[in-house]
Amino acid sequence: MRVGLTTSVIGHTLLLAWGLVSLPSAKPFDVQAQVDALPVDLIPLSDVTRISEGKKTAPKKETASTGKAKPPTPRPESQKIGNARTDQDAPVTEKTTDTAAAPTRQAAAPTPPPPPPAPERPKAPEKAPTPPAPPEPAPAPEPEPVKTEAPKEAPKPTAEVAELPAEPEKQVETPPAPTPAVAPKSKPKPPAPVQTAALDPKPAPPSKETKRSEEVKPVDTKAPPKEEKTETFNPDDINALLNKVDPSGGGSQASTEEASLGSEKATGPVADMSQSEIDALRSAVAACWNYPAGADGAENLVVRLRIEFTPDGDVAGTPAILEQPAGPLGTVAAEGAVRAVLRCAPYTFLPPEKYEVWQVVNFRFNPAEMF
Amino acid sequence: MNPAELTQAALAAPAPDMTLIGLFLQAHLVVKLVMLGLLGASVWCWAIIVDKVVLFSRMTKSMDRFEKIFWSGQSLEDLYRSLLNRQNHGLSAVFVAAMREWKRSHEAGRTSFLGLTDRIEKVIDVTIAREMERFEGRLLVLATVGSAGPFIGLFGTVWGIMTSFQAIAASKNTNLAVVAPGIAEALFATAIGLAAAIPAVLAYNKFTADAAKLGARMEGFADEFSAILSRQIDDRS
Numbered sequence: 001m002r003v004g005l006t007t008s009v010i011g012h013t014l015l016l017a018w019g020l021v022s023l024p025s026a027k028p029f030d031v032q033a034q035v036d037a038l039p040v041d042l043i044p045l046s047d048v049t050r051i052s053e054g055k056k057t058a059p060k061k062e063t064a065s066t067g068k069a070k071p072p073t074p075r076p077e078s079q080k081i082g083n084a085r086t087d088q089d090a091p092v093t094e095k096t097t098d099t100a101a102a103p104t105r106q107a108a109a110p111t112p113p114p115p116p117p118a119p120e121r122p123k124a125p126e127k128a129p130t131p132p133a134p135p136e137p138a139p140a141p142e143p144e145p146v147k148t149e150a151p152k153e154a155p156k157p158t159a160e161v162a163e164l165p166a167e168p169e170k171q172v173e174t175p176p177a178p179t180p181a182v183a184p185k186s187k188p189k190p191p192a193p194v195q196t197a198a199l200d201p202k203p204a205p206p207s208k209e210t211k212r213s214e215e216v217k218p219v220d221t222k223a224p225p226k227e228e229k230t231e232t233f234n235p236d237d238i239n240a241l242l243n244k245v246d247p248s249g250g251g252s253q254a255s256t257e258e259a260s261l262g263s264e265k266a267t268g269p270v271a272d273m274s275q276s277e278i279d280a281l282r283s284a285v286a287a288c289w290n291y292p293a294g295a296d297g298a299e300n301l302v303v304r305l306r307i308e309f310t311p312d313g314d315v316a317g318t319p320a321i322l323e324q325p326a327g328p329l330g331t332v333a334a335e336g337a338v339r340a341v342l343r344c345a346p347y348t349f350l351p352p353e354k355y356e357v358w359q360v361v362n363f364r365f366n367p368a369e370m371f
Numbered sequence: 372m373n374p375a376e377l378t379q380a381a382l383a384a385p386a387p388d389m390t391l392i393g394l395f396l397q398a399h400l401v402v403k404l405v406m407l408g409l410l411g412a413s414v415w416c417w418a419i420i421v422d423k424v425v426l427f428s429r430m431t432k433s434m435d436r437f438e439k440i441f442w443s444g445q446s447l448e449d450l451y452r453s454l455l456n457r458q459n460h461g462l463s464a465v466f467v468a469a470m471r472e473w474k475r476s477h478e479a480g481r482t483s484f485l486g487l488t489d490r491i492e493k494v495i496d497v498t499i500a501r502e503m504e505r506f507e508g509r510l511l512v513l514a515t516v517g518s519a520g521p522f523i524g525l526f527g528t529v530w531g532i533m534t535s536f537q538a539i540a541a542s543k544n545t546n547l548a549v550v551a552p553g554i555a556e557a558l559f560a561t562a563i564g565l566a567a568a569i570p571a572v573l574a575y576n577k578f579t580a581d582a583a584k585l586g587a588r589m590e591g592f593a594d595e596f597s598a599i600l601s602r603q604i605d606d607r608s
Contacts, residue, residue, distance in 0.1 A: 004422030008414050019391050 280349050281361070289340035289365065292332050301325045301333040303365040307341055311355050314346040322362065337365045394556045398527075399534045405527030405560050412516045412523075413567035419509045420574045426506070427581050430461050434588060437462045461502060461585070462592045468498040469596055488601045495593040502589060506582035510575055517572035524564015531557025 292298055304323035308316040319341050324334035341363070350358050395406060440450060441462075451470040459467045472494045476487050535553025539545060 001418070001422050003425060004420070005414075005418035007421040008417035011417060012410070012414050016391065 277350065277354075277358075281347060281358075281363075284344050284347060284349075285337075285340055285363065285365075288344040290336050292329060292336070297329075298333075299367045301330060301365075301367055303330075303334045303337045305334075305337055305341060305363045305365065307361045307363050309347070309350065309355075309358055309361065311352060312346060313348045313350045313352075315342055318342070319363075333365070340365075391559075394559045397552065398556045398559070399531060402527045402531045402534075402557065402560050405523055405530070406563055409520060409523055409527075409560070409563045409567050412520060412571075413563070416513055416516050416567060416571045416574070419512055420570065420578075423510070423574070423578045423581075427578070427585070430506070430585055433460065434462045434585070437466070438592070441466065460505070462589060464502060465495055465498050465589055465593050466596060468494045469593075469600060473600060487604055488597070491600055492593075492597050495597060499586065499589050499593055503582065503586050506585055507579070510578050510582070513571045513575035513578070517568050517575055520564045520568030520571065521561070522564075524561040524568075527560025527564070528557045531560060 292301070302323070302325060303321065305319040306322050307319040310316045319338050321334045321338065324330045395403065398406065447470065451467065451474075454463050454467050457463075469491050472491050473487070476490070532554055535550065535557060538553060539550055542549060
């Protein structure tokens with residue numbers, strides 16, 4: 001026994017020692033990354049994908065237009081500039097730098113600039129009086145005088161100091177001087193906007209203007225910028241310039257389908273009857289329908305009715321038979337269907353909030369499907 | 372408290388000591404006692420197992436050797452004399468006991484063989500019973516540990532889980548990182564119980580069968596030997 005006990009004690013001691021040494025403490029699970037809880041909302045996609053805008057004048061259609069909405073392709077190199085409502089063709093920053101650089105290139109001909117101001121001034125007043133009438137577009141016309149001034153001054157500094165980065169500042173400083181000169185002639189025109197336009201030539205003026213200013217510079221020497229103005233902007237034509245194009249498309253605003261019949265005010269997801277509601281209506285009617293079972297070919301007696309409902313689920317008037325099988329049996333079946341619809345009324349389970357959908361229902365009585 | 376903070380707190384907490392010593396030291400006193408008791412039981416079981424293995428192997432060998440000598444045609448008197456001064460087990464013990472009884476009947480000068488056969492058989496039975504007791508002794512310990520060990524370990528586990536749940540209730544935190552160490556250390560008790568019980572059960576079954584086999588072998592030898600002796604008695608009477 002002693003041998004056994006000794007052996008056992010030694011064995012257990014060795015086992016425990018081995019366990020202590022070689023059995024490592026449990027390794028922590030290798031967690032890849034701590035995952036934060038994500039709030040998940042289930043959103044019916046149809047709210048987004050099936051937005052339609054109806055048009056009251058559109059011809060009646062049975063179905064909502066199924067045209068897919070095509071997102072308008074952006075014009076190349078367009079971007080939103082300043083407060084402009086629509087995208088502009090050209091990126092602003094580059095052009096402005098160009099305009100800033102342009103005068104320096106033209107520095108070779110410093111003399112031409114002076115003449116333009118002279119013709120400019122008289123023209124500016126001509127245009128100036130008109131803007132006050134439409135209050136909003138006022139900012140738009142102002143840039144023009146600015147441009148005419150800008151090129152005028154820009155060349156000068158270049159003549160004095162070749163290619164100084166301080167040019168824009170000088171532009172900023174100088175405008176005040178000319179504006180007083182202008183002021184007496186065109187008093188109605190507020191000088192402040194002129195200054196602001198001059199102060200920040202880069203961001204404020206839409207790219208059209210910058211473009212124009214580009215065009216103006218080469219023109220400066222040759223032709224008076226007056227033509228440009230008439231082309232570019234006439235406050236009298238604002239009304240004509242406004243976008244009067246009606247929204248076209250039926251399925252959605254940008255689709256090419258013609259507008260379908262619907263409410264113009266209610267723009268939103270197309271309400272559909274859910275399958276369960278359709279089934280509920282179908283089973284309710286089927287329960288009341290005594291169709292001539294047993295007659296020859298009874299399962300082919302397909303009847304289509306046009307049922308109008310009142311908002312409380314009752315049947316308005318008598319359902320109209322759109323389609324009935326040929327023969328006397330068909331008439332019996334169709335009349336039975338009409339009676340069934342009337343007998344089961346009211347259908348209170350129809351959701352009132354979707355009344356627009358089930359106000360008129362084209363119901364198809366097919367014995368093969370309903371029983 | 373939002374879940375992120377909870378997990379942060381749990382991660383920040385030091386990892387509990389999961390080594391064998393750590394598990395033992397963290398346990399409740401009752402669980403500790405259970406573990407120690409089971410460890411002792413395991414030690415004792417293995418002591419018995421080693422003992423029995425040695426005993427049975429030695430016994431089988433000695434029986435083989437004795438039978439070889441016994442059936443070699445050697446004089447039983449010589450054999451008895453050579454075995455008399457040694458400690459005899461198994462078949463040799465049966466042989467020596469029977470021979471001693473035979474000798475005593477002759478030494479007394481009595482020539483009456485009446486009842487000698489009965490006496491010899493009784494002596495043989497007693498010897499076999501003593502030998503069987505030697506074989507089967509302490510096997511009951513194995514049986515007991517084998518059947519009760521898992522329950523004892525389970526008791527320790529239940530107790531440990533109970534206390535750990537009380538701790539959870541006190542800390543009001545059901546995070547798994549808080550719950551897990553207590554349960555792990557509680558389960559450790561069951562592990563020890565099973566570790567002690569499984570070898571005990573296996574060994575008990577094996578040793579019971581071995582002991583029965585040896586007992587049958589001894590019974591067979593005793594029958595043969597008593598038949599030889601009774602033939603002698605019948606011849607002499």
